[in-house]
Amino acid sequence: MAELVQQYLDRIRAEQIDTRDGALANYIPELANVDPEGFGLSLSSSDGYVYESGDAALEFTIQSISKPFTYALALDLIGQDAVDARIGVEPSGEAFNEISVDDVTKTPKNPMINAGAIAAVSLVPGAGPDEQFDRIHDFYSACAGRRLEIDMDVYDSEKATGNRNRAIAYMLASFGVLDGDPDDVLDVYFRQCSVKVTSTDLARMAATLARGGLNPLTGRRVIDAHVVRRTLSVMVTCGMYDATGDWVSAVGMPAKSGVGGGIVAVLPGQLGIGVYSPRLDARGNSVRGVQVCRNLSSQLGLHFLSVTRESSSTLRAVFDAGPGIRVYEVQGDLLFAGAEQVLRTADHDRGRYDVAVLDVTRVDDINDAARGMLTGMRANLTAAGKEAYLVDPDGRVVPADRHDDYDAIVFRTLDEAVNAALRRCAG
Ligand code: DON
Numbered sequence: 001m002a003e004l005v006q007q008y009l010d011r012i013r014a015e016q017i018d019t020r021d022g023a024l025a026n027y028i029p030e031l032a033n034v035d036p037e038g039f040g041l042s043l044s045s046s047d048g049y050v051y052e053s054g055d056a057a058l059e060f061t062i063q064s065i066s067k068p069f070t071y072a073l074a075l076d077l078i079g080q081d082a083v084d085a086r087i088g089v090e091p092s093g094e095a096f097n098e099i100s101v102d103d104v105t106k107t108p109k110n111p112m113i114n115a116g117a118i119a120a121v122s123l124v125p126g127a128g129p130d131e132q133f134d135r136i137h138d139f140y141s142a143c144a145g146r147r148l149e150i151d152m153d154v155y156d157s158e159k160a161t162g163n164r165n166r167a168i169a170y171m172l173a174s175f176g177v178l179d180g181d182p183d184d185v186l187d188v189y190f191r192q193c194s195v196k197v198t199s200t201d202l203a204r205m206a207a208t209l210a211r212g213g214l215n216p217l218t219g220r221r222v223i224d225a226h227v228v229r230r231t232l233s234v235m236v237t238c239g240m241y242d243a244t245g246d247w248v249s250a251v252g253m254p255a256k257s258g259v260g261g262g263i264v265a266v267l268p269g270q271l272g273i274g275v276y277s278p279r280l281d282a283r284g285n286s287v288r289g290v291q292v293c294r295n296l297s298s299q300l301g302l303h304f305l306s307v308t309r310e311s312s313s314t315l316r317a318v319f320d321a322g323p324g325i326r327v328y329e330v331q332g333d334l335l336f337a338g339a340e341q342v343l344r345t346a347d348h349d350r351g352r353y354d355v356a357v358l359d360v361t362r363v364d365d366i367n368d369a370a371r372g373m374l375t376g377m378r379a380n381l382t383a384a385g386k387e388a389y390l391v392d393p394d395g396r397v398v399p400a401d402r403h404d405d406y407d408a409i410v411f412r413t414l415d416e417a418v419n420a421a422l423r424r425c426a427g
Contacts (some may be wrong), residue, residue, distance in 0.1 A: 063258030206272025252303030
């Protein structure tokens with residue numbers, strides 16, 4: 001069966017193989033020395049199975065795809081408030097290397113443009129640039145699930161030609177946004193841009209984000225889930241530079257591109273994608289990479305704002321199980337919208353029962369909002385002179401050791417609950 005998915009990837013890649021639009025980045029001389037035909041595509045499932053097509057083992061420099069990862073690391077290590085004090089989260093609509101800060105706050109507009117990325121580097125704790133870089137290097141490697149290497153030629157080339165980044169770093173230092181020596185910060189930034197990855201590394205790094213910070217290959221938690229959410233948010237709004245609006249409309253996945261020719265894209269909870277093809281469009285995004293992602297999204301239905309089957313499927317069945325006893329069977333993943341539907345339906349029916357039996361046996365997952373709403377439902381019903389019973393054999397809504405806290409009447413099977421309700425109504 002896996003061949004089927006392999007065939008999709010091979011076909012989508014083959015559709016772009018003759019595309020030769022765009023040009024290699026040449027503002028850093030070493031970047032122009034790669035084979036323009038290199039073309040790799042990798043997709044990791046959220047449980048870590050990787051499909052590869054084409055040059056998926058070919059290494060290239062990560063470049064700006066480093067930015068969301070260093071931002072995540074800074075958030076993880078010093079916390080969101082400290083990071084927010086130095087870097088905004090507003091799209092800039094400007095080129096990646098714009099020498100700019102926010103007019104009012106005098107901080108970089110977001111961490112995906114160079115100004116914000118350089119500021120993020122300076123926020124990574126460490127006794128000096130080597131220690132800071134070691135942390136960054138270890139972190140990228142933990143996300144990829146293997147030790148990544150550095151391309152020293154690209155690093156030298158970046159350093160030799162990085163005057164624009166120097167202008168940005170010194171400007172930030174003048175506004176008090178950078179801690180430490182701007183040249184030290186830049187050295188770490190140039191090194192992080194020169195880390196070598198393959199499209200498969202990117203797919204694995206993306207899958208780690210898709211899994212909320214758990215690397216599905218190694219099973220290690222490498223990022224806190226809240227940090228992942230913030231990082232993905234910034235990737236959605238700022239990840240593809242001034243082409244972000246186009247990207248979100250057409251592809252609909254949090255993503256980040258780099259001038260090395262890579263693109264990383266994440267479908268939260270589902271999968272991670274890495275693509276490599278070094279010819280870039282005018283905005284610095286891989287031409288074939290963007291096209292492949294557009295086609296993957298439309299052909300495999302990956303847009304994160306596609307409205308899937310609605311929460312109407314939450315209420316699986318509603319029926320009377322005896323005089324004054326009404327049963328609500330709930331299924332699937334129960335989030336706010338589903339819980340709201342359950343509450344509203346039970347409320348609407350109120351005149352029809354003395355005991356409402358809520359059966360969550362078939363609920364797969366539930367979040368805190370929905371849990372709070374369902375336990376609150378019982379309080380409301382008792383206040384109205386009714387009873388609410390819960391059938392919750394796996395402790396999804398009310399964990400077994402917390403029945404007392406919630407004052408809940410919990411049963412293991414629907415039969416037990418209905419029998420208890422019959423006795424109550426008879427008594
Ligand atoms: O800052 C630079 O110039 C590069 N080393 C990284 C820039 C980059 O990848 C921009 N991306 N599209």
